[in-house]
Structures are given as C-alpha cells and as structure tokens.
Amino acid sequence: MRIAICPGSFDPVTKGHLNIIERSAKLFDVVIALVLVNPNKRPVFTAEERVDFLRRACAGIPNVKVDSYFGLLADYARTVGACTIIKGLRAVTDFEYEFQQALTNKKLNSELETMFVITDSNYMYLSSSMVRQVAQFGGDVTDFLPECICQDIVARLPRLENKKQEETL
Numbered sequence: 001m002r003i004a005i006c007p008g009s010f011d012p013v014t015k016g017h018l019n020i021i022e023r024s025a026k027l028f029d030v031v032i033a034l035v036l037v038n039p040n041k042r043p044v045f046t047a048e049e050r051v052d053f054l055r056r057a058c059a060g061i062p063n064v065k066v067d068s069y070f071g072l073l074a075d076y077a078r079t080v081g082a083c084t085i086i087k088g089l090r091a092v093t094d095f096e097y098e099f100q101q102a103l104t105n106k107k108l109n110s111e112l113e114t115m116f117v118i119t120d121s122n123y124m125y126l127s128s129s130m131v132r133q134v135a136q137f138g139g140d141v142t143d144f145l146p147e148c149i150c151q152d153i154v155a156r157l158p159r160l161e162n163k164k165q166e167e168t169l
C-alpha cells in the first residue's frame with residue numbers, strides 16, 4: 001500500500017491545500033493530511049481546531065486521513081510506513097525553503113521521497129496568512145476556504161477593526 005503525507009500548518013486549511021490533497025489522493029492508496037506542530041510558528045488556531053477543519057474539509061475523500069504530530073516528519077513517516085511527502089508549490093519563492101526541507105528529510109530518512117505538486121493557477125496567490133488577514137478585517141473569503149468550514153473559521157477568528165491611523169507630527 002502506497003501511503004503519502006501532505007504536511008503543513010493548515011492554519012487554517014484553504015482551497016489551495018485541499019486542491020493538493022485531492023490531487024494526491026488520486027495518486028496514492030492513502031493520503032495523510034498531517035497538521036505539524038511547528039515550534040517556530042505561533043498559530044492562530046489550536047492543533048485540535050486545525051485537525052477538525054481538515055477532517056470536515058476532507059470528509060468527502062475516502063482515502064484521506066487526518067492526523068497531527070509534534071516531532072520530525074521523517075520519524076512520523078517511518079512510523080506510519082509512508083513512502084512520500086507531497087508539498088504544494090505556489091511560486092519560485094516556495095522552492096528554496098522546500099528544497100532545503102526535502103534534502104533534510106532525505107538525510108533523516110533515506111527511504112522517504114518528496115514530491116512537488118504545482119498549485120492550481122486559481123490558488124497560486126493563496127496562503128493561510130492572507131486568508132486570515134482578509135477575514136479579520138471583514139473581507140469576503142468564501143472563494144478561498146472550503147465551503148463547509150468557511151463560516152466556522154471566520155466566526156472563530158478574532159476580528160480587527162478597519163481604522164484610519166492617527167497622524168503623528
């Protein structure tokens with residue numbers, strides 16, 4: 001059985017992520033969408049919330065499982081018997097970081113391959129941080145988030161107020 005992992009912060013999962021997961025699910029027997037707890041990032045949503053959003057977004061894809069992990073991806077892959085990590089690539093700017101990650105993971109687990117799936121052009125500008133910012137200032141994010149979780153995500157984000165910055169002399 002060919003198992004692949006789609007790892008990320010998913011803070012929160014967007015239509016861009018979901019597109020990569022759906023396409024990966026056509027290539028592998030099982031795809032694990034994995035919420036990685038990154039000690040260098042301060043997420044807005046808890047790991048439990050991020051897992052819940054992902055589960056609901058992926059509910060219609062039978063061979064996708066959702067999990068979370070605090071630790072090295074290379075170790076998680078070994079534990080579950082995964083052969084491949086799948087990363088989405090939006091732009092050249094993603095590449096340098098992903099290249100470093102892929103080589104590090106190969107060093108830590110030589111059995112593990114990293115595959116890159118090029119973003120759908122509709123989602124190439126989409127990131128979780130951009131979606132959060134638009135939603136927090138009251139903008140419409142329905143085109144960016146999976147429909148079944150969109151309202152819930154917006155409702156749980158702390159709202160920021162649009163206001164004119166006071167001028168200082």
Ligand code: ADP
Nearest residue numbers: 007008009010016087088089119123126127128
């Ligand atoms: P973000 O950069 O939005 O915070 P993550 O850290 O959760 O996203 O990213 C997890 C994976 O999903 C990475 O491989 C990232 O390149 C990919 N990804 C994120 N957004 C998109 C998108 N809009 N299209 C394709 N891949 C994406």
